[in-house]
Structures are given as structure tokens and as C-alpha cells.
Amino acid sequence: MRLFVAVTPPSSALAELADATALLHALPDAGRLRWAAPDTWHFTLAFLGEVDEGLLPELTERLGRAAHRHPAHELWLARGGRFGDRVLWAGAEGDVGVLGELARSAAAGARRAGAGVDESRAFHPHLTLARATGRVSLRPYAEALADFRGSPFRVGRLELVRSRLPGSGVPGERPRYETLAAWDLRT
Ligand code: ATP
Ligand code: MG
Secondary structure (H helix, E strand, O other): OEEEEEEOOOHHHHHHHHHHHHHHHHOOOHHHOEEOOHHHOOEEEEEEEEOOHHHHHHHHHHHHHHHHOOEOEEEEEEEEEEEOOOEEEEEEEEOHHHHHHHHHHHHHHHHHOOOOOOOOOOOOOOEEEEEOOOOOOOHHHHHHOOOOEOOOEEEOEEEEEEEEOOOOOOOOOOOEEEEEEEEEOEO
């Protein structure tokens, strides 16, 4: 099964960002981007890819331990950015260092449980808003979010999420995320 480890902002924070992105949908070419639905926005802390179901007990054990080692902390959604002209995202500010430590622990725990997690790339907290094929410049979209600052919220929970990629062939169908387990951070 395809798995990733994530943190999900509260719906109030996602609603603020959704309001801010409403303007982006009016930009030219917005219809050529594949937009992620606000109720699916999340921070991916570690991407595990295909994981054998038999690894789940040890994986959940190790992720739970990783969660309990790091304190609950505060973030706010802020600014837009892009990975080239492929991915448009919203960033975060606040205790991003704590979030980064949590991400490192989650990746290390998953690797020790036998998941083939990629720990080579630096952690860059972001919520993916839209994906493009490369023929649309994402610069104006990122710039339109430059002044966005959301309200602070508490990050208190780490989640293990299953992703089911679109399989039905229905155009525009999005992957389905399902939270398999969640742990409170240290309080
Ligand atoms: P789609 O692949 O259809 O665009 P998706 O990216 O949301 O949808 P997944 O590919 O299952 O669904 O990814 C789940 C999460 O993991 C997303 O946040 C995605 O950005 C992230 N992710 C996917 N692949 C990688 C990767 N190779 N490295 C880091 N993060 C990844
Ligand atoms: Mg993907």
C-alpha cells in the first residue's frame, strides 16, 4: 500500500487559505492546473511509497514513538511558492524547526521499520495547492500568495495516511487519502 506521514492543519486554517486561493482561480490558465481540494491539503513529513502490509505493526510502533518524542507546537500558513513550474504550494511559518525534527524522526523510524523512505531531500514544509504540466508559469500564482499569513494553530498530531491513486479512469479523479493511525505529540 502507498503510505505517507503527514500533519493536517485544522479546517479553520485551511478555510483561510482557501479564501486566499480564490483569487488564484481567476488568473489566466487556472483551468489548466490540477488543483488539490482544500479538504485534502496536508504537510507530507515523510513519503514512504509502497509499503508491505506486514510492516504495518512495526511501522506504527516506531511512528508513535517518534511522535511522542516531539512537542506540540505552533505554525501558521504563510506565502506561496513553487517547485519549478510543476507544483504550486503554500508554506508555513512559526515553529517550523520542530516540524522539521518531527519529519526527520518519522522518516528515520519508517526506514528502521523497513520502509524505503527517501531521506536525501531536505524537508521543505508545504501544502501542495496545484500541479501543472510545465506549460503554465506558476510564478503569478505564487506571487499572488506572497502577502498571505494565516492565523496560528497548534500542531498536536502526527498521522499515517494511505493514498489510493486514481484508478477508475474518470477524468479529474483525485487520489483518496485515508488516515490509518494517528498519535498525539508530546504535551
Ligand atoms: P498525485 O500523485 O495523483 O498527483 P498526490 O501526489 O497527492 O496525487 P501521492 O502521490 O500518493 O498523491 O502522494 C501523497 C503525498 O506524498 C503528497 O503530499 C505528495 O506530494 C507526497 N509525495 C509523493 N511522492 C513523493 C516523493 N517522491 N517525495 C516526497 N513526497 C512525495
Ligand atoms: Mg504524487
